[in-house]
Amino acid sequence: MAFTQARTRVVGLVAASAILLSACGGATATPAASAAPATAAPATVAPASTAPKSFTVGIVAFDSTSPIDAIFANSTKAKLETLGNKTLMQDPKGDAGQANTICTQYVTAKVDAIIVTVFAQDQMAQCNAGAKDANIPVFYLGTPLLDGMAGAVSFVSAKPVNDVFIKYVVDNKITDILALDYSPGTPCRLRAEYRTQLLAAQAPSVKVSKHEFPIPGQVVDAQSATAAWLAAHPVEAGKYAIWACFADPTSGAGAALNQVGRTDVSIFTWDFNKTIMPAIQSGQIAADAYLNATEVGNTGAQMVQDYLNGDTTPKGVDAPTLILDKTNVDQFVKDHPEALGNG
Secondary structure, three states: OHHHHHHHHHHHHHHHHHHHHHHHOOOOOOOOOOOOOOOOOOOOOOOOOOOOOOOEEEEEOOOOOOHHHHHHHHHHHHHHHHOOOEEEEEOOOOOHHHHHHHHHHHHHOOOOEEEEEOEOHHHHHHHHHHHHHOOOOEEEEOOOOOOOOOEEEEOOOHHHHHHHHHHHHHHOOOOEEEEEEOOOEHHHHHHHHHHHHHHHHHOOOOEEEEEEOOOOOHHHHHHHHHHHHHHHOOOOOOOEEEEEOOHHHHHHHHHHHHHOOOOOEEEEEEOOOOOOHHHHHHOOEEEEEEEOHHHHHHHHHHHHHHHHOOOOOOEEEEOOEEEEOOOOHHHHHHHOHHHHHOO
């Protein structure tokens, strides 16, 4: 028994010594089978990201109660987001003071760009000054390109309808005109200025009753103003025409004409939506300039995207228009059914 325990201790000591020597490198290891020398794996380099940079763009809308103005703003927003950007959008309800406040909020939020819809550059002085100090580019939808703008999409289109209008006035010896104006809006103001120039040059004796409608409330106000004007200008007391700077007041004017059964007054206007289509078909609206509001927004959004991606040369684009009247409106709607979605 004692011998066995002693032998166990000796074997244990020998085994422990072998382990210690092996750990210290003092023992000779049995050669292993031949193996290929280890080769270091090449370092993996992550590919550079090719995803486009995302920006934040603040949109100063104009008035959501106007179908076409809502499309300008919403299509711009949708296109920018499709391109991978974040957007902020607020509705100042046609108030320039509120529009400047909204713009200032965007400057404080340090957006990458600002888009102003319909308002004129001179109405947005506070906005422009703050953005300039913060080095934020400002783009405009509705006005021609002016110094200080990063880009602009103009849908003034003053000539097409006004040229048709002045020909009608001269050819039909019109004596009295009702002008439904909105001077705070750049397109309306420039359209009206061109109208005034043409009348002064070609029909200076025509009497013009000018009415400034508010926004919001443009349809109802235009209807009331037209009703009062019609009452003061009875049938056969003269020859009449109505000039309205876009589709909303045109709807009000048409409603006033229909209410009293007047068919002796033609309307000339801009912008198309389904509410005025029957009046174009009947000839009550003698000429209307169709403007693709969705494409205006898409064009503006792409302009902003290109600028933020490095193409910083200011660009001005004129949105194309098409004159609609009772001779072509039905075919137009067949060719462009999407236009009936405007309004």
